[in-house]
Amino acid sequence: MSASIPDDLLRDLTPQVVAVVTRRCGDFDAAEDAVQEALIEALRIWTERGVPEQPRGWLITTAVRRLVDAKRSEARRRDRERADRLAEPDGQETYAADDSLDVLLLCCHPSLTPASAVALTLRAVGGLTTREIARAYLVPEKTMAQRISRAKATLKGRSLGIDGTADLAARIPAMLKVLYLLFNEGYVASEGEHLQRVDLCAEAIRLTRMAHRALARMTGSAHGELGGLLALMLLLDARRPARVDAHGAVVPLADQDRSLWRRETSREGISLVDSIVGTGRPGTYQIQAAIAALHNRAASAEETDWLQIAALYGLLEKVAPGPIVTLNKAVAVGYADGPVPALALIDGLVRDRAADGDAGFADHPRLPAVRAHLLELAGDLDGAAAAYDLAAARATNLAERRFLISKAAALRDARC
DSSP states (O other), rough: OOOOOTHHHHHHHHHHHHOOOHHHHHOHHHHHHHHHHHHOOOOHHHHHOOOSSSSHHHHHHHHHHHHHHHHHHSSSOHHHHHHHHHOOOTTTTTOOTTHHHHHHHHHHHHHHHHHHHHHHHHHHOOOHHHHHHHHHTTOHHHHHHHHHHHHHHHHHTTOOOOOHHHHHHHHHHHHHHHHHHHHHHHHHTTTTTOOOSHHHHHHHHHHHHHHHHHHHHSSOOOOOHHHHHHHHHHHHHGGGSSSOOTSOOOOOGGGEEEEEEOHHHHHHHHHHHHHHHTTTSOHHHHHHHHHHHHHOOOOSSSGGOOOHHHHHHHHHHHSOOOOHHHHHHHHHHHTTHHHHHHHHHHHHHHHHHHHTTTTGGGGGGGHHHHHHHHHHHTTTTTHHHHHHHHHHOOOOHHHHHHHHHHEEEEEEEEOO
């Protein structure tokens, strides 16, 4: 007779168990491998016999035994007394509230490349197997295994715990970046191309929520940027059901059926934004979340507060200046003040980038797409169609390319 295992049980326990086993053996690499083996064993045994009364203790005991067996096999010797002590059942061991956060921060260490950090986070904190991660990223399992192995080798000898407030503050930016990259990978993939993939958006939200709660427990207050990132993810994720049509084509925000948006998810994101406004100096993710919240608050595209969105993009330009931010600001200005000043803003951006030695920005794939949209607003349908063609030629996402081609065709049909 088979038993059901609660959906998030193993994933919630994974970083806790990795933290305990790492502290016991002093080797994150070996501990993480042992925990993966314990998780596989748990899936087999718990499905047959049911979840034990102390699942965390069961996993720790099993992982440590796997670790001891591996050490015996390698060295052909082992201190029996230490082995017995390591393998004692451990369901009563105290659980530090920051265990999961410790492991997440280590997996997102600044010394790792973003791709390696994301992969290691999914495995050591998310509880996914190497095969699942490889499938999510559409790469061979061997390639993903090598990526994870290199990441663990890079972290060899680094401390699992957090050494004071300064150390915590230094690690958080890298963690935020990794979590956002993880979410964005899933968000882009949801545009009709790889719907069979692991839901990376859901995993990113789960991990960010876990980090948000753990950090609040540790410091006694919510972290503004982590709360902003969680809110941003929730607000964007709420729109996912309306982002593509039945044929997998991208649906622009203005044309989306907002009745399909996940209302509870949207409300949670808006509530988070409201709770962090005015609590400190706003950061990149908080401002982006505030912009997303204005879109989600609007009952229709026509009711969107574009003046406030344009102002927020102006603030974002000061906090995190960059050409993509300015392009997004141009779209908001186009709706708030009209396409003429928005197009002038883009022309100025291209000139400024060229003057700064970045002449290649003129070939950026998003640039002609934004220009096309503004030209369409200005009534220049021929110019807009040509710009959409150029944007389609540069697009790297198949669903986006199809959308841009269809926009150009629709404008030409309107001219006939």
